[in-house]
Amino acid sequence: MSVNSFTPVTLIGGILQFVDARTLPGFGLVMGVTSAVSFGTSGPLAKGLIDSGWSSAAVTAVRLGAGSLLLLVPLILLRRNLFAQWSRSPMLVVSYGILGVAVVQLSFFNAVRYLDVPVALLIEYSGLILVVAYDWL
Numbered sequence: 001m002s003v004n005s006f007t008p009v010t011l012i013g014g015i016l017q018f019v020d021a022r023t024l025p026g027f028g029l030v031m032g033v034t035s036a037v038s039f040g041t042s043g044p045l046a047k048g049l050i051d052s053g054w055s056s057a058a059v060t061a062v063r064l065g066a067g068s069l070l071l072l073v074p075l076i077l078l079r080r081n082l083f084a085q086w087s088r089s090p091m092l093v094v095s096y097g098i099l100g101v102a103v104v105q106l107s108f109f110n111a112v113r114y115l116d117v118p119v120a121l122l123i124e125y126s127g128l129i130l131v132v133a134y135d136w137l
Helices: 027-051 056-078 082-088 090-114 117-125 127-136
Strands: 009-012 015-018
Touching: 027 056, 027 090, 027 117, 056 090, 082 090, 090 117, 117 127
Parallel strands: none
Antiparallel strands: 009 015
C-alpha cells in the first residue's frame, strides 16, 4: 500500500503508524468533532484573552504559531516532498499564509474585541453573501 492511501498519523509508543481511515469507521467522526470543538472554542478563548489585556495581533500570533507548530510534525513525517514543491512558488505560499489566514484571523479577532463572538462569526461568514449580492447589484 502506498502512503497516499492512508490519511492521518498516530504516534503510539514512539512508533509511527499510518492509520487507514477505511478500517476505523469512527475516525472521520472523531476528526470532525475535534475540528468543531477547536473552531467553537477559538472565539470565546480569544475573547477572554482580549478582555484580559491581550491585543488582537498577539492572540492571532499565538493561535497561528501554535497551529503551525502542531501541524509541522505530521507535515514533516508525511509530506517531506511538499517543501520542494513550495520552493517552486514561495510567494504564493507566503501570500496565502498572510492574506488567506493571518489577515482573516486578525480581522476576526478585531471584530471579537468590539462585538460578541456569535455576531462576529455571523459577519465573517456573511461576507461571501454580501460580495455576491454586491456583484449582482
